[in-house]
């Protein structure tokens with residue numbers, strides 16, 4: 619473990635990880651194709667890590683791997699190490715069912731896209747809180763008092779919401795109620811998979827703001843998974859970019875936004891809608907991301923990459939250190955910075971009092 623941590627590129631590892639993935643892989647077809655391919659990454663204690671990728675790139679697999687929650691018949695391999703403190707390593711894949719059940723919600727909690735499908739439509743929201751608290755043998759009275767506080771923290775009226783059925787709440791209210799539920803047992807880590815995807819822009823913005831507040835108040839480490847790069851750039855301390863079931867770039871958010879090194883990340887930034895930019899400057903990424911059974915040899919991005927050469931077609935690039943705790947899996951990252959111009963200008967800021975990144 620220690621050796622593996624040292625071998626990892628600096629952009630993927632941190633000094634004090636609260637969660638470490640090592641060679642995490644997921645297959646659904648007896649190992650013939652990977653929907654998560656040998657991913658290694660640290661989550662730093664107290665950070666907000668944004669994970670970005672196109673639809674189908676394996677983001678949900680990565681989120682679910684963090685809690686050993688890959689749906690059947692998926693098979694997860696590798697190591698997922700949770701470190702509640704700097705001296706204790708818990709291998710999540712070694713836990714039995716009961717240990718895993720208690721770890722979820724209490725230590726590592728997850729919020730999925732579409733709160734609608736996370737709530738049971740026949741149960742009032744209050745019953746969901748009570749059931750979760752009881753299932754973890756926590757004191758119900760103290761737990762419900764924390765529930766009221768958490769609901770107020772996400773700007774909901776606790777009594778009204780606890781007494782409502784999920785369908786009586788708007789999508790934004792349900793999503794906030796789900797976030798409150800996810801922190802009611804005071805976890806260390808909150809993993810959010812597209813938590814704002816179904817919401818309008820204003821609601822997305824308000825959820826980003828409250829996540830920043832919750833992180834401070836509850837001392838949370840957060841993983842925010844999305845296809846929406848500007849959204850997560852407004853929130854995350856560090857970002858990791860996924861392409862074809864693997865990571866292709868990682869580093870501090872400002873570094874990624876201003877000095878993206880992988881041709882895919884640069885293309886992703888240039889394809890981001892920007893209300894201020896002329897339409898001619900928007901460049902959708904040509905081609906399609908590969909299906910799990912059809913991942914190209916060498917660098918999986920090579921069929922879409924303007925810089926690809928023979929080496930890229932045959933050799934899978936390992937991570938290259940590009941400096942500033944930033945790294946990328948590309949042989950031609952220097953050329954990418956020179957040849958692929960960046961047109962991205964941040965248009966989202968979590969905090970209306972601070973300018974969006976790139977505005978200064």
Ligand SMILES: Nc1ncnc2c1ncn2[C@@H]1O[C@H](COP(=O)(O)OP(=O)(O)OP(=O)(O)O)[C@@H](O)[C@H]1O
Nearest residue numbers: 646653671672673674675676677678679680845910
């Ligand atoms: N139960 C399953 N059986 C087989 N393949 C699956 C299963 N669930 C997901 N996959 C495949 O795994 C790959 C990664 O899926 P994943 O849901 O992680 O992508 P994603 O990046 O989260 O996409 P989205 O943004 O659309 O949710 C996809 O190609 C998907 O088709």
